[in-house]
Amino acid sequence: MQLDDKQLKQFREDGFLLLRNFATQERCAKILQAATQHIEHQVAPVETEGEYNLTSNTTLRRLRQVYGRDELFQKWMREPKIRGILEQVLDDTPILTLAHHNSIMTKMPHRSTETCWHQDKRYWSFQNDNLVSVWLALDSEHADNGVLKFIPASHKIDFEPKCFDERDCFCPKSSKNQELIKTAMQYDLDAGDIVIFHCRTLHYATQNFTDKPKISFVYTVRGRQNLPIEGTRSATYDEIEL
Ligand SMILES: O=C(O)CCC(=O)C(=O)O
Numbered sequence: 600m601q602l603d604d605k606q607l608k609q610f611r612e613d614g615f616l617l618l619r620n621f622a623t624q625e626r627c628a629k630i631l632q633a634a635t636q637h638i639e640h641q642v643a644p645v646e647t648e649g650e651y652n653l654t655s656n657t658t659l660r661r662l663r664q665v666y667g668r669d670e671l672f673q674k675w676m677r678e679p680k681i682r683g684i685l686e687q688v689l690d691d692t693p694i695l696t697l698a699h700h701n702s703i704m705t706k707m708p709h710r711s712t713e714t715c716w717h718q719d720k721r722y723w724s725f726q727n728d729n730l731v732s733v734w735l736a737l738d739s740e741h742a743d744n745g746v747l748k749f750i751p752a753s754h755k756i757d758f759e760p761k762c763f764d765e766r767d768c769f770c771p772k773s774s775k776n777q778e779l780i781k782t783a784m785q786y787d788l789d790a791g792d793i794v795i796f797h798c799r800t801l802h803y804a805t806q807n808f809t810d811k812p813k814i815s816f817v818y819t820v821r822g823r824q825n826l827p828i829e830g831t832r833s834a835t836y837d838e839i840e841l
Contacts, residue, residue, distance in 0.1 A: 601683045610688050614754030614800035618684075619792050622675070622735060627790040631737040633669045634703045634814055637662050648712050653766075658710040662703040664836075665816075666695075676701075676818045681733065681793075682841045688731055688795060691822030698827070698836035699723055700732050700819040706745040706807035713806050714745070715768030716780065718753075719819070720798040722767075724831035728754075729822040730798040736788035737814050744813040745804040747794065748785040754799035769801055 602610070610616040636642075644663040648656040665672045676695055685693035700719065705711070720728055740746040756779075764770050771780060783803070788794070796802065798819070807813050820841065827833035 600680050602687050607687055610795065610797075613749070613751040615749045615751075615794055615796035615802075616688075617786050617788075617792065617794050619789075621681070621793040622678075622791045624790055626671075626675070627735070627737045630671050630675060630735075630816060631790075631814060633671050634662065634665075634737070634816075637665075637668060637703070638705060638812070638814070642668070648710065651714075652712055654712075656710060656712065658707050659705055660711070661705060664697065664701055665703050666697050666701050666818075672703075672816070675735065675816060677839070677841060684795070685731065685733075685820050685841065689729055689820065689822040691729065691824055693820040693841040694823050695839040695841055696730070696819050696821050696827070696833070696836065697838065698833050700817045701836075702817050704815045704817055706804065706813040708807055708810045708812060711745065711807045711813075714802075714804040715766070716750075716771060716776075716801050716803040717768055718799045718801055719796075721763075722832075723798065724828040724833040725821060725825050726828065727825050728797070728799050729825040730819055731795050732798065732817055732819045734794040734796065735816040736790055736792045737816060738790050738811075740788040740813055740815065742785065742787075742805075744807045744809045744811070746785050746788060748783040748803045749794075749796060750779055750783050750801040753779065753801040754797040 646661045648658045648660045
């Protein structure tokens, strides 16, 4: 499958692109069922809310390293239908990097927390920023359960370091940052919708205000020429050429 010129232009301009109904309902239901088993048993490795925001909150935030956990997950991350699209947006051969987003993300009812405005590249060490992530909604995602919000064209801005705090969150109190945050966009998602977003695109999610967990799948690919930097976490996990 390929993006048409309009879609590719939109991705390049905005730094994110929504593709509706990309995965079937049946596939999402099966992935969700498998993910739920791992979530219920807190199968390691996981990240808690407390590890993310430096508190004592032990609520699950994400299942890490999901590629090797279940064939269903692996097949989704190697889905041939998306390969051509990833090649277009990266303008290079897509390489699945298992070091970072290789996760089932959760927003648990009542005890989940806000995800600050951030660029994913904050924790990553590659030669350049030619990386994108693929977010798959496994169920509906909307304002009440913490759907992602994105700031269009933020991937093109060279921010000064002072725009970010010590956790590399984009400071929401700065009036200049607030102006940009006002331009944020969000789409309600249904199971099977995907969003492809650039590693510099600022994004954010509230906590989940509903009684039902929000569970999503996210993985990252880099362009083949964009190598991870030796000696960093980004270089310590397997990679798969798609
Ligand atoms: O909290 C979420 O749903 C988004 C997570 C996210 O953007 C991240 O961990 O990079």
